[in-house]
Amino acid sequence: MSQDKTSRAESHHMTPTPPLRLKPFAATDVPFFANMATDPRVTKYVGDGSIWDQATIAEKTTNALRDAPLHEEGAARWFVALHEDQPVGIFVSTRREPGVEIGYWVPPEHWGQGIAGAMVDAGLGTIPALYDSDNVVARVDPDNAASARVLTRRGFRATGCENGLDRYTREVPSSAAS
């Protein structure tokens, strides 16, 4: 299966994106997120690669749920991706100076189905208006090839490196620029 993914990644075929919708992250979604944050396969390329402890999960999810005004640095909005009413991923966004940083998490049993790509597609449809900013960035571990692929497939380009992470910046289509 993983060999299949690698050979497919080298071709020009894009993993089809399944229909899904993003709904705002709620307190009842914390266990779904915690399952991912405590899975070493998921956290391998996040932060220092360690799984998250309960205090970190509580801190991050509380911040995501506190509805801070979106102009505030660090204000976050998270979303749960639903496919046929089942949660299949988390899409996160955070106000950074300047712009918005995005991230995405998919449970390993759903990897390779185009879910991250579909979440980014959906997120890019709402994030610029939500934050009133076209400046969308993501920071990716250089070894996280699947994540980089999701971004470059969608018009992001590597524009720098900070703290060991590659920064990807979205090129705004000229038709969307004001």
Ligand SMILES: CC(C)(COP(=O)(O)OP(=O)(O)OC[C@H]1O[C@@H](n2cnc3c(N)ncnc32)[C@H](O)[C@@H]1OP(=O)(O)O)[C@@H](O)C(=O)NCCC(=O)NCCS
């Ligand atoms: C990274 C992650 C979000 C990808 O989720 P996913 O739903 O499996 O991704 P998708 O199926 O939408 O697309 C993955 C793309 O990478 C490709 N890919 C998958 N594994 C790959 C690999 N080892 N090397 C290169 N490309 C790879 C796929 O072929 C696909 O590209 P395509 O659209 O051109 O076919 C998922 O692995 C994950 O949650 N990881 C843990 C959390 C994480 O690292 N988040 C990102 C932090 S920046």
